[in-house]
Amino acid sequence: MTPNIIDISIASIEVLNPRVRNRKVFEELVESIRAVGLKRPIMVRRSPIGQGFELICGQGRMEAFVKLGATAIPAIVIEATRDECYVMSLVENMARRNLSPLELIREVGVLRQRGYSHTEISRKVGFSPEYVWTINFLLEKGEERLLDSVERGVIPHTIAAEIARADDAQVQRALTEAYEAGSLPGAQVLAIRRIVDQRNLIGKGIKSVRSGPKRSQPTTAAALVRAYQKEVERQRLLVKKATLTEGRLTFIVSAMGKLLADEHFVTLLRAEGLASLPHPVAQRLGIAGDPT
Known part of the structure; x- marks a missing residue:
């Protein structure tokens, strides 16, 4: 079913989940819309109070229209709850190529603040429940520096959680013991030491925030090794x-290729009205998408 697209006044739209735009990307979007027009309408829902709308997806496109002097914009109006709208907005923003790792993990944190369980969040964003738990734990501790290191692949999220739970002396002692025992690779130990030093010198956050309470149980070499393993x-x-x-x-593609070489099978496909294949499958088989 083709969605109903209508022109609505930009002034009547409230942005539910505002974003700070990358200036260069935004200017490219403006020029694209100026040259070829809007390729994809924005998505909104009717406001539960008043006569306006609430924006779900398309803040950048709407702001580009404003910069180009437009007062109205094509939009798809859907029916959804505010939480459903927020999740749709989140999914679109996570799909943006310019979404930074810290932006992504903050989105996960916001979902947690909105009452979603770790399991529910993991289903929505495609992370494991354990990974979601760690992200939220580090966010609650204000550990943006550790989160950044996790997202860049410098340290595993399990070790980041151990560092966040411990004080500096415990971490340094545990690292020394793990290195001397040969339980952690030397490069991994050096990477963790560097992160801990930066965290202590500059602060937990990319912009420093106050630290939270420390746990009573000390972090040991064994705990770090378990996390690494x-x-x-x-x-x-x-x-x-x-x-x-x-x-x-590979097996499926091979089997499909053999079936499509069978004239009787192809005749059956025609009789059932199955005259085309999904593009990725056709591409793997080296055909144009029409097996018949």
């Missing part, structure tokens, strides 16, 4: 899963 095992399982999936896909 847990991350290694998680990565190993991901590789195993990816290899298994690749094998299954």
Whole structure:
């Protein structure tokens, strides 16, 4: 069903989840709309109070229209609750290529603040419940520097959580013990030390925030090693899963190719009105998308 697109007044739209735009990307968007017009309407819902609308997706497009002097913009009007609107907005923003790691994890934190459980958030954003829990734990502690290191792949999220729970002396002692025992690779120990030093010198946040309470149980070398081994095992399982999936896909593509070479099978497809394939499948088979 084709969505109903209407022109609505920009002045009547409230932005539910405002974003700070990347200036260069925004200027490129303005020039694109100036040259070829709006490719995709914004999405809104009717305001539960008053006669206006609430923006779900398309803040950048709407702001570009304003800069170009427009007073109205094409929009798709849907029916949804405010929480549903927020999640849709979140999903679109997570799909933006210029979304920074810290922006992404802050979005996860906001979902938690809105009452979603770690399991619900993991389903919505595609992270594991454990990873979502760690992100929210670090956010609650104000550990933006550790979060940034996790997202850049410098340290596993499990080790970041251990660092956040401990004081500096506990972390340094645990690292020394782990290194001397050969339980952690030297490069990993150096990376963690560097992060801890920066955290102590500059602060927890990218913009420093006050620290939260420390836990009573000390972080030990064994705890860091367990966290590291847990991350290694998680990565190993991901590789195993990816290899298994690749094998299954290869088998499916091979089987489909043999079936499409069978004239009787193709005749059956025509009789059932199945005259085309999904583009990715057709591409893997090296055909134009029409098996018949």
